[in-house]
Amino acid sequence: MLLGLKRLLIGRPMKTNELGEEKLSKVKALAVLSSDALSSVAYGTEQILLVLVTLGTAALWYSLPISVAVVCLLTILVLSYRQTIFAYPTGGGAYMVAKDNFGTSTGLVAGGSLLVDYILTVAVSTSASTDAITSAFPVLHEHRVLIALVMILLVTILNLRGITESATILMYPVYLFVAAIFLLILGGGYQWLTGNLHAQTHTPAYGAAVPGITLFLLLRAFSSGCSALTGVEAVSNAIPNFREPAPKNAALTLVMMGLILGVMFMGISLLAYAYGIAPAVKETVVSQIASAVFGRGIIYYLIQAITALILFLAANTAFAAFPLLAFMLAKDRFMPNMFMVRGDRLGFSNGIIFLGILSAILIISFGGETENLIPLYALGVFIPFTLSQAGMMKRWLTKKPSGWLVPFLINTVGMLTTLTICLIFLITKFTQVWTIFVFLPIVIFIFRKINGHYRDLADELRLDVEKEKPQPKGSVIVIPVSGISQVVKNTISYAQSLSDDIVAVYVGFSDEEMKRMEEKWEQWNPGVRLIVLRSHYRSIIKPLFKFIDTVEWKKAETDHVTVMIPQFITKRWWHNLLHNQTSFFLRAYLFARQDVKIATVPYRLKK
């Protein structure tokens, strides 16, 4: 039944050689990989305004120059990452680039930072999506956590089904969102140009002097705006998912994404300025613009619905990126093996499930109010940005291919810019981002620990093929018996097929019991010695252990010691409740404490 449910949710298992079919075309890739970046416009402008409004609405005009700065930054990032794609056609993004150029430690900083960040992506995006829904329908506000959790569950299942299928599902909303935002920009722009604005809007005077404005505040607002750039790195991390020629397709996809993102972000910022919109507690900025431009009619609700949808799907970008990065870290033995296993539908299921669970935990522990995580999330993106570009710089300097100077300069500008932004984050938002100094060392410590274990293991298991061959020894078999029955006969028959040195052990609770057993055994005479032990504490396991210890102590040098445990296989599950699970406990204890071999001899009950 469980299997049936799994089939229904995940689909039929696929063969390994079906893997090739799962590659993405450019149009699909743009949908799968850009929803995170594009959806950032839903909160990017709002983050800038939230900082500026602390000085009053007169300061809101600063959002325009700040937005221009963010778009410039976007251009730099796109150009830089375009170069990375061609330099590292097998993908890997910041982790690969940093590791390749600066060694493992730096790579792990970038990788750990990104891993944590993908979890934050899922949490922040689903929360923001829930915000878009509750802006339109305030009654749902109290069910925020539940809504966000359902979203995480859905996106997890979609990803377990496999990449191509989810891409087909995702294409429409992503393009619908682009269309919706362009419609909003065009509609709003038309109204503005024709002077046909609603009565209540009052555009703040551009360039007006604002008392109390400081560079600190402007930098803070700028760094907030940078949250609109989260997700840009997704394309370069996922190159192996593209159809051939993968690097070229990926680069084109990246540029397209940058263009669309830049236009949309600038458009929203302009509209917010034109309509004189200030951030509100209960309604998002996009919701305010939409309702100002189109009124609270069908178009407004459509825009909200699509915004909610795209934010929900932004989480999907992380679900495409996290398992790939985990796979690469596992391949380098910094994460457990299990992240290398492909599931029924060829996705890295363990990574997908792991991401789903961790982000759900984040949502629950923050009660769905993850807005405070946005700065942390943005910083977590800019650290690997910086490391990745610095890595590219070093690469150009080391390899010096023909015409290396221009790309080197591009990466240098990119690195300096992103480094500056990291510093701005640390200085202006320390209270919101300091936890990165806790998380990141812990994650890297875990990476190191795991790596250490795998190294030790490899050393320990290595075998000299020429010299080390298997060497048989003798063998002693110990059979615990609780009486004389078909089960015991069955087990002894089996033991006799393997060894001549067999001991049956019986644990009795009283003298009569022990004597009766000895007599009956003699009468049966199965050709095997019987040792009878006395238990004072009604436990079969303790005396048995002592005995096995003795045997092991005497025999382990010369012989293998095997304990043979008969075990019923009942016909119905509830029959298990009717048998004391002695064999189960015996196995568990033996396994935990002794070095003996344990053979389980099944006895299948017929009724």
Next chain:
Amino acid sequence: MLLGLKRLLIGRPMKTNELGEEKLSKVKALAVLSSDALSSVAYGTEQILLVLVTLGTAALWYSLPISVAVVCLLTILVLSYRQTIFAYPTGGGAYMVAKDNFGTSTGLVAGGSLLVDYILTVAVSTSASTDAITSAFPVLHEHRVLIALVMILLVTILNLRGITESATILMYPVYLFVAAIFLLILGGGYQWLTGNLHAQTHTPAYGAAVPGITLFLLLRAFSSGCSALTGVEAVSNAIPNFREPAPKNAALTLVMMGLILGVMFMGISLLAYAYGIAPAVKETVVSQIASAVFGRGIIYYLIQAITALILFLAANTAFAAFPLLAFMLAKDRFMPNMFMVRGDRLGFSNGIIFLGILSAILIISFGGETENLIPLYALGVFIPFTLSQAGMMKRWLTKKPSGWLVPFLINTVGMLTTLTICLIFLITKFTQVWTIFVFLPIVIFIFRKINGHYRDLADELRLDVEKEKPQPKGSVIVIPVSGISQVVKNTISYAQSLSDDIVAVYVGFSDEEMKRMEEKWEQWNPGVRLIVLRSHYRSIIKPLFKFIDTVEWKKAETDHVTVMIPQFITKRWWHNLLHNQTSFFLRAYLFARQDVKIATVPYRLKK
């Protein structure tokens, strides 16, 4: 650490031969076994008044003749059970007596009824105890469920520690309660006789005509009063717990208990009448009497505290009786074996824990408001009462010892009375007791099912000691390998010590992988054939299974098929997370589906 906690709560394990020391003296037995019966006076009178008050306070005088009837019934029960004790000195109460005289089916009705009833005892007593506390401290009212659950936990732990110790703890409160109730009766009686009643009391006129009084209502009130008799059977069920001469000591204890119970119950009823007390929603009748007699001073609070304590300890009676009955049912193979196992402190731990859990579930599902369960609980007592006496009647008729007529008549009167009460319950309180017709058949069905399984099992496992001897066959060993390493060497060495017919199996995911393995194996040449299988679905287990199936199909007739599974024992628990648990899954699947023997070969990692 867990073990340390267990030691602290339960105490050190005891040897089986310490069992004799755990017997009860009369004084202790009265405490352990009578708290259920004696504590019934805390709610018996109230149950009568609750029915009568529906006709107004003028009808309350009927409580006096009804109480007299209840005391007569008590006398009959005590005399009847006294005879049972001597007839069945090994104990067993209703289950044993009914089974012995009418066969298994009737026995199971009595036994099942009692088992369910003990669970109700715990739930009802702890709830009533909570009532006594919240009567005195109304602020605690909202924590009813928690208070009751803590009580259940406490009484479970006390019982796991062992009978004698809990008896020592329990002696004082039981006798304190008797003293407190006698103090209340004496104090109230003195005030009444001296005419020194408080001003506000107005005793209802005795014998006054009450409009609307019906036989139905009186019978209903009478049956409600019978709830004061629950727990009387405890002594005859627990005879084996008494010091020698057990039957005589038990009979004396029973009579003593009957006397004390009768006096206390009659006393409370008289006082309730004298003080003109009507049942109230928020305060128990005993609390009202105590506060009328002594005022809300220190004596009042002491009486409430002791009442709460005795009701709490009433649950203990069930904890003494349930495991014993479960033991007897398990011995007759109607309940799982595990109820026959004595724990560290020689009590039947599984029965104790089982009772604790089930009653906690009842408390939680009724939200601590178990008053509605009282009639069901009372009926659950009177069914086995009736069956037990009928059994005794049959016994006298069958055996006809000298002077059998008087005891026969006593049992006959007893049987007819309790049967009548059962019928009264069914007629007057059907809405509250119909569930017994659901529970009881289910419980008996389960008994029968369990018994059937054990019978089948015994048939299947029976062995002819003269003719059936173990017969060795040949042996094939299959070793799944994932590469060439120390683990594989270790496993093959072991296999070679047991059999000459060994096959190593490797599952590859690609042609290169498979070829590489074959070449390396040839180079190593461990003296064992290697079979290389191809997996299309990235699962090691499926191809392996197909292979094992084939081997089994070919070999099972002539040889034992053993699958040898190497398994890491890691040095630290978290290392397990770093290994795909293939060996665990392999074992689980093999065990569930195939008939092969499974040998686990531990490989203990050093780092």
